Amino acid sequence: MLLLWSLLQLSFSISLALRMHAAWSTVLLPGLATAWLSVGVAATQTRDCSCGFYDASTQHLFTESTIVYFNESSGLPLEDFAVESYEHKYERDWNAVYRQGAAASNVRLSNSSSFPSLELAVAPPTQDHLVVGGGLRTSRRDIQYGSFRSLMRSPGPRAGGSALSMLVEYNYTQSIELSLQNMEQPTDAWVSMLMHNEGASRDLGVNYTTLSNPSLANHTSSPWDWIEIRVDWTQDAVVYSIGSVRARTVLARDESDFPTVPSPLYIKHWSIGDIYQTQGPPAIASVANVGWVRMFFNSSLMTTPKHEEFDARCHGVDACAVDDMALRGSSIFSPEATLAWEQAKPKTQFRVPAIVLISLFMTMTLVLLLNTFLRRITPIKHTVSTKQAWTENTDSLQPSERQHPSGNADLPSQAPTLFEFPQSHTVVDLAVTHLAQGRDSFDLLGSSPTDTASTTTLAGPGAAQDARHLGTLAFPPPAYPARNISVTWPIEEEIDKTWQEEGAAPDKAIKSGLTATTAAIGLQPPKKRVEYLAGVIAISSIIVTQIHFYLTFLPAVVKPFAPVHYVSELWAYKIIAPYLLNLSWIGPFLTISTRFLVANYLRDGDLRNVAEKTIGRIPRLLLPIVAAALLEYFLIDWGVINSLQSLPSISWSTWPYAAVYSSFGQFLTEILGLIYLIPNAAPQITTNYCTDVLWTIPVQLQGSWQALLSVIVIREVKTPWKRASYYAFCIINNWYAENWGSYFWVGLILADLDITFNYKKCISNRAWVHWLSLLLCFVLAAGGLTLDMVAGLTGIPIVTNEHGLHADYATGLPIAQTANAGYPEYFSPTLDGLIFSVGIHALVDLSPFTQKMLSTKYLMMLFPHTFTIYLIHGFVFWSLGSWVCIRLAALGLPYWLNMLVVAISCYSAIILSLPVLTPAIELIGKNITANIWQAAHEEPAPRRPTLYPFSKTMLLCRNVSLPTVSPYSVGSTAKLLNRDAEECDSENSRELFGDDVEFQDSTDRISRVVEHDSADEITRSRKQDIYKDRKGVVAEVTVVEAGPRSKP
Structure with missing residues (x-):
């Protein structure tokens, strides 16, 4: 009876186990199930499955297998797997600040009596951010398509951030990965299902809490316990399954990089500190477990004859079932199966004619560029003066021919003509009489030095068109010296902006015209550049590049709580960074920009100045940015910054990130967003442009409109105390609204004090007032920067507290009482930056010594290139700099030497590129803007017939x-x-x-x-031909009678 009762209990237990397996579709008690299979049923060896393995769920047949049960193994299965031992020099991950390693000591069989398994451990990180884990790799590397299954158990809750992964990988573009991601918080742990280096998005996985919730239809056993994971890889799709639940399917037709390359399979436990993927790494050793691995796959070494032999031999023979848990062992494989797959190199033929043509045209292009560059840097020496040229032209004239009845010098009779006119005729004399003198013009037609009573001018674009035909008309040329005809359109541009300041003269911002200037009008002296303000802009641009360099390669110097390579970085952060690597240096860009936007209008009150800035501001800023962004679009899509993704694991900075545009439409959308974005916010283009420096463009555009409107109001407020009160009211309101407008109001105040009240002269006339003002300005400038140093040394969050005083836009409450409390975003203005901008701007205005220091030759040489540096420095850092850093790190150089080489390489590349890029940027920005303004305010050229100057x-x-x-x-x-x-x-x-x-x-x-x-x-x-040009010069084409001409 006792024996019968025992048999009944045993049969009931088996029946119950089978029912639970069918209901839950997973192995809840794998130890008992495998123990029962290994004891109660004879194992089927895979050598008996010579006709392959059939998967009924996918209806695929596989020829090879590798099956390992670690609970049945007395040692590691070194015939089928190799123990991993490596140390990565870098990781390809945007957020990985640790490097991955593996050691054989972290791979071992557990001695658990309940269920022996394979243990894979992850050790705490080393000082140089290396995390050593453990893993296995299949000996076979010829795996091409198959079904891969494994029984795994994640590390326990709160064991630290790590990942237990099963992946098939050839390289980062040919990989399939299914990982149990254990996070710092148990509620964040999840199972990720990724392919070809996808980002660790939660949409591509399932949270642990979802899997272990029994009320859900896709409930399985908890990943904190044993769970089966599965990947089915075929030519048509990759299917990820957790338990028996299909979790994700990726179709080959939807992926351009669908995996097809033969690869090995890896089982590993690892961590790289990715905050979005695994977090971590664990502070103490973390252990994960693997129960068994079952692989059914095809071999890439199987040739067409072998396929034909297999089909003939196995026709009508049943294959083994992949779901048969009694299968054991592995397929026999040849040594060739352990070799890594290599792409066959196609035979290429050198196309000699194409190579010759390309080389020829490249040589011609380089010669032309070199010629242009040398002509720009080589001064042209004029050996013949204008007076000598005039003498040579007029000496051959007869006395009767030197003077025209109208008072203008006539051409000599020997001047060549296109046609002969035997009798008297009438010609159109393109002489133009000045009815009203303009302020600026171009030298078109030279006048006799002895005849200065009249000025001969041809103004406007229509006249320029007429002048181009002077030598080709079918009638005698006008009576002017032919050698002195100069039809040119030099453009003088004064669109003042943050990084370019052309001077404080009240002349128009963009001036063009055609003139012959004489002594009666006089020549204006050349404008004097305010050089010390140009020096401030140059220094600010250098500091901005330095900030971005440290954010990219040495984040601990400029960011609190960032990983530290050397202790000196902490001291630099506390002492040097507050003064020389402070974002407050952006303030002078804005204040100086405003100063020269409004200067001309404050002087003469001419609204045309405002119109010029309004029309020219957007194209002047945006056109060079469009060109630079388009160039980066092409280069990023070409893969120039591929090394940047591996940089965080070396620099320990996750700040750099850039991605290629999904389409050209996205590019256009983000460019237009720069115009319409309302600060404070970061434009979308910051994720597609190297360094997010373009966030300042919306700030400058909005501030420009505010400054141009404000100066109109300010000029009408005549009483000084009322004007000062209005300034104070506006600055306080802009500061409280946390608006960048306060910086532009500061620039407007300084411009008003200088132009309207001449405050520099008033202060300089009294020595004690001058020195007291200098002291006050120095205290403001240094104090604004010292606030950050005090916060770094004492830990008092001064900037955070000031940020908390402002109103929250969503709730109206102080920010300190909302979820937005904390350190302000980089695109938000701060009070310390405003104080510094006021102090440094006033200091350089009042201090002759500071002005002399800022007007040095090297700063003046750098100043014209500041906009170019602003646009390209980030790309150089993230392309050349990241590539050099990665290569030197792979060589094992110490990081300080690595950074020295990177800095020299990057700044040398920037300096060498300036002579080439700056002229292009100036051409795109200045010249096109000048043409836009000219087309906007000048009358169009007179309409001419198609055949002009010829008759129908x-x-x-x-x-x-x-x-x-x-x-x-x-x-x-x-x-x-x-x-x-x-x-x-x-x-x-x-x-x-x-x-x-x-x-x-x-x-x-x-x-x-x-x-x-x-x-x-x-x-x-x-x-x-009778019209009035923009300068008020009335030009009239007159018809005069000419006498008969003799043949030359």
């Missing part, structure tokens, strides 16, 4: 031999027609006069056609 008769009578007649000739000129000329085409004549007009003969027809064309041209020229 050139085509209407193209088959008739006619004497050459000027299109402006009238009256007797029409009677000079050759009476023996052939008749003009009657159809062309009817186009002018209609079908009802009758002509006496061919001569009558020709004569009437020419008279019609000449009268039409003269009428049009009188109407269109």
Whole structure:
């Protein structure tokens, strides 16, 4: 009876176990189940499955297998697996601040009596951020498609951040990974299902709490306990399963990098400190367990004859089932299966003609660029003066020919003409009489030094078009010295902005025109650049590049609580960084920008100054940025910054990040976002542009509109105390609203004090006031920076407390009482930065010594390139700098030497690129902006006929031999027609006069056609060539009578 009762209990237990397995679709008691299988049932060896393994769920047949049960092993299965031992020099992960390693000592079989298994341990990190874990790799590397299953147990809750992974990997683009991610907080632990280096997004996984919730349909056993994971890899899809639940499916048709390369399988326990993936690493040793590994796959070494032999041998023979838990052992494999797969190199033929042509054109391009560069840097020496040239031109003139009846010098009779005119005729003299003198113009036509009573000017674009035809008209050229004709359009641009200051002269921002300047008008002296302010801009640009360099490579110098390579970084953060690596240095950009935006209007009150800045501000800033962003778009898509993803594991900085645009539409959207974004916020382009420096562009644009509107109001407030009160009111309100407008108001105040009240002269006249003012400015400038140093030394969160005083936009409460409390974002203004900007700007205005220091030759040489440095320095750091850093780290160089080489390489590349990039940026920014302003405010050029300056008769009578007649000739000129000329085409004549007009003969027809064309041209020229240009110069084209000319 006792024996019968025992048998009944045993059968009931087995039945219950089978039912639970069917219900939960997982192995809840793997130790008992495998023990029962190994004792109660004879194991089936895989050598008996010569016709492969069939997966009924996916209907796929596999030829190879590797099956290992660690609870049945007395030692590590070194025939099928190799124990990993390595130390990565760097990791390819945007957020990995630790490097991954493996050691054989961290791989061992457990001595657990309940369920023996394989233990994989992760040790605490070393001082140089190396985390040593443990792992196995299959001996076979020819695995191509298959079904991979493993029984695993994650480390316990609160054991530290680590990952237990099963992955098939050839490289970072050909990988399939399923990992149990144990986080610092148990509620954050999750199972990730990733492919080809995907980001660790929670959308690509399942949280532990979801898997262990019994009320959900996809409930399985908790990953804190034993759980089966599975990956099915076929030509069509990759399917991830947890227990029996299909968790994710990736179709091959949806992926451009779908895995196809033969690869080994890895089982490993690791950690790299990725805050979004594993967190960690664990502070103490963390242990994960593996119960068994079952792999069914195909071999990439199986050739077509082998496939044919397999099909013939196994036709009609049943394959073993992959779900048969009694299967044991592994398939026999050859030594070739242990070799890594290599891509066959295609045979390439050198295309000699293509190579020759490319080399030729590249050589020509380099020669042209070199020629242009040398011409720019080599001064042109003029050996012949203008006076000498005039003498040479006029010495050959007869006394009667030197002076035109109108008072202008005439051309010599020997000047070549295009056609001969045997009789007297009328010409159009392009002389222009000044009715109102303009302020600026260009030297178009030289005048005699002895004849300065009149000024000859051709103003406006229409006149320039006329002037270009002076040597090709079918009538005598105008009476001017031919050698002194100079039709040029130099553009002088004064669109003042943060990194470019052209001077404080009240002239127009963009000036263009055509003029011949004489002594009656006089020459204006060249403008004097405010050099010390240019020096401030140059220093600020250098400091901004330094901040970004340290954020990229040495974050502990500028960021609190960042990982430290050397102890000296902490001292630099506390003492040097508050003064020389402070974001407050952005303030001078904004204040100086405002100063020169409003200076001209404060002087003369001309709203045209405001109009110029309003129209030119956006293109002047945005066009170079579009060009730079488009260039980076191309280079990033080309893979120039691929090394940047591996940099965090060496620099321990997760700040650098840049991704390629998903489409060109996204590029356009983010560019336009720079215009319309309302600060304080970071534009979307910061994730697609190297360093997020472009967040200042929306600030400058919004501040520009605020400054241009404010200066109109300020100039109308005449009483000083009212003006000062208005300033105080606006600055306080902008500060409380945490708006960058307070910086622009400071720039407006300083400009107003200098231009309207001449405060520098008033202060300098009294020595004690001058020194007291200097002391006050120094205290403000140094005090604004010292606040950060005090916070770093004492731990008092001064900036955080000041940030908490402002109102929260969403709730209206002080920020300190909301969830947004804490240190302000980098794109938010701070009070210490405002104080520093006031102090440093006033200090350089009042201190001659400071002005002299800021006006040094090297700063002046650097200043024209500040905008270029602003745009490209981040790309150089993140491309060349990251590449050099990675390569030197792989060589094992100490980090201080690595950084020295990186800094020299990056700044050398920036300096060498400036002579090439700055002219291009200036061309895109200044010249196009000048053209936009010119098109916006100048009247368009007069409309000319298509054939101008030729007559329609050139085509209407193209088959008739006619004497050459000027299109402006009238009256007797029409009677000079050759009476023996052939008749003009009657159809062309009817186009002018209609079908009802009758002509006496061919001569009558020709004569009437020419008279019609000449009268039409003269009428049009009188109407269109009399206009008023933007400077108020009235230009009138006159018709004068010229005497007969002799043949040369």
